[in-house]
Amino acid sequence: MKLVGSEVLMECLLEQGVDVVFGYPGGTVLNVYDSLVKYKGRINHYLTAHEQGASHAADGYARSTGKVGVVFATSGPGATNLTTGVATAYMDSSPVVFISCNVAENLIGKDSFQEVDSTGVMLPITKCNFQITDVDKLASTVRKAFAIARSGRPGPVFIDILKNVTAEETEYEFVPRAEHKEKGLLEAIYERNMPDMQKPAIDEEDIDKLVSMIEESKKPMLICGGGVVRGRAHEEFNYFANLIDSPTAVTVMGGGGINGRNPLVTGMIGMHGSQASNIACNECDILIAVGCRFSDRVALDPETFASQAKIVHIDIDRSEINKNVRTDHHIVGDAKEVLRMLNERLSQQDHSEWKKFVFSYPTETKYDEGGETLNPKQVCDTIAKLMPMDTIVSTDVGQHQMWAIQHFHFDYPGQLITSGGFGTMGFGLGAAIGAKVGNPDKSVILVAGDGSFRMNCNELTTVQYYGLPIIIFVFNNQTLGMVRQWQNLIYHKNFSQSDMDRGPDFVKLADAYGLKGYRVNNQKDLEIAIEEAKASGEGCVIDCVLDIDEMVRPMVGGGSHITDFMKI
C-alpha cells in the first residue's frame, strides 16, 4: 500500500495500539496534523496549552496505564518546550515516545526558521533518539523506537522527522506489534544483542545465594523502589515482604509497589523518611533494595548507608549496581521474575522481635490536632477519607509532595504519579490530565503547591475543554515551602525570593478557565468542597490555606548520616 510519511506514522501508532496522543501543532508538523483528521476516532489527540503540558500528560498516561505515552510537537521551540518533560520521564524511567518534525531537508543546517538540532538537545535525556531523513526508514524506526521505550528499564525515546519525509510516499504494510519480532522487523537490535533490549537471564545461583542470606538474617529490611512499580511486580513484592516478615521502607518512586496498608510498611525512607525506616535501615543486618537506585535523597551518605548490613541490590539495569552504594550481592533481572523465583524457594520467616524494635519508632509524623487552621496531614486524611480508595494521586514537587507521599496509602502501581528523580515543579497538572485520559473510570486528584501550580496552571484550559473531572488541591502556604524550609533551617531564616505573596487568586483563576474554585481554611469547608466537587463530576480547584511555616518532618540533611534527624 502506498502512503505518505505522515500516514505511515499514524499506521505505526495503530500497530503499537496507540489510541491517545498529546501534542501541539506548528509549521513543520502540519502534515502529521493533516493526517490526524483522517484517523479521527482511532487516534484521539489531546491539545494542551503548552508543549510542556503535553509532555507531562503523556508521561502521566504512561505511568498510570503502563502503556507507552505519545507526544507530537513542532520543530524549534516545540521541541525545546518538551525537554523538561523528556528529562522528567528519563529520570523516572517512564516509557514515552516523543515525536517532533524538523524543517525540510533543504533547510537543515541553515539556521532556518524554527530550526534546532533537536536530537542533539535530547541526547543526554533520552534512552535513544533518531532523526528520520528517509521515508523508507520511517516505519522501521518508529517500530524500533517503541520497542526501545518499553524494553528493559523503560524510558523516553525521541524521534525527529524531517518535514519533507512526512509528505513523501512509500510502500507500507501493516504489521501488528506482536509480530514485529518474529517477522524480523526488529532484527538488527535483537540480533546485536543489545543488553537493554532483552530481559537479562537471571542467574539461579544468585537467587539461591540470596535465599540463604535471607534465611540466615535476624534483622532484614526491604526497600521498595520505582522498579517494582514499573515492573508491575507489586503482588510478588507484597508476598515477598510477608514471606520474609521484614519491615519495608518505600521510596518516593516506590509508592504503590507494596500495599500501603500492609503492617510491614515503615513509610518513606531517606531525607524525609520516617524514623522507623531510617533507623531500621541503619540497624538491619541485611538490606534488600528492589528496583531502587540509592539516590542521594535515599542513601544520603553512601559511605555510612546501612553500614551494619549486607546490601543486596535487585535491579534490571546492570549499570545501577555499585553506582551509588557498594553492594555485597546483586541480582540483575526483572523484579517480577526475580521475586517470583525467590518466593518459590523461600520458607516463611518470623522476625517478631526485630519488628517490635523497628515499629517502636514512629512510621508517620504526628501533628497537633484540633487547631483552627488546616494542617497538611489533616488535608491528606480528609481527602483520603472522602475520595475512593483507588484514587490516582498526581503531585507537583515540594513540601506538598512529601506530605502526600507520607500520609496517603498507595496500593497499586500507577496510583501515585510524581516526579521523584527530576523534581519537576509544574509536572502535576499535565500528569493528572494524562492519568485521567488513561483511566476514565478512576478518580484522579492533583496535589499541588501554590508555587508549582502557578508554573503550569495554563493546563486548566485542557481540564475544562475535555471535561476532565480532576480535583485540584492547592496546598497554599503563600511560599515556596521547601525553599523556605531550607532557608529556615540552613540559611538562618534569610527568606530570599521564596515568598509567594502575590497573585493570582486561584479561585478567580479557576473561574476564568470556566472551572469552579473553592477556598478552604478549615476541615468543615474542605469536606463540603470535596463533596460538592465529587457530585459535580467536573474539574475544580480547591485552594487549601496552610500556615507559611509548616515544615516537612522529619528531615535529615543532604549527605548526612541517615539517622541524623534535624531538630525541627
Place this chain on the structure above:
Amino acid sequence: MKGIFSVLVENRDGVLSAVSGLFARRGFNIDTLAVGETDDHEISSMTITSTGDQRTIDQIEKQLNKNVDVIKVRRLTEARSVCLEMILTKVSYSATTRSSLIETCQMCGAKIIKAAPKYMLLEFHADPEAVEDFIQLVRPYGIIEIQRTGTIAMEK
C-alpha cells in the same frame, strides 16, 4: 588505573556525540578516542582509553553497554592486547642539531617523511608509552606541530 575499551557502535549520525557525551555527563575522563569504520560499513569501531578508579572503569563499561547504539564493548588490558598510537610531527633543526635528530629517529624507528630547510616531518608509531618517550626525546629540538591519532587496540 587505565581502562582500554574497544567498542563496536552503529555507524550513524550522532553516535560519536552520544558516546563522548556520556563521558562528559557522568564525569568520566577520555584520555584518547579513535574512531573508524569496520569492514561492515554499518558498524564503526571505537577505541577509548580512560583513567579512573576500579569502580569508575566498571561504571564506564556498564554505561557504554547501556547505550542502544553500542553493539559490543570489550575491555582490554595492556598486557593481553596490542596498543598502538601514531604521531606526525614537525621538528625544527639547525646545522648543528641535524645529525643528532636523524640519529634519534633511526634509534627509535621513526620515519622522516620530509626534510624541509628548517624542519623535518616525522612519522612514528608505537605503543602509547614509547610515543610519549619519543616526544620527550625530540622536544629539545623544538616541536613546531604535532598530530596524534589516539590509541587503537586489539586483543592478542
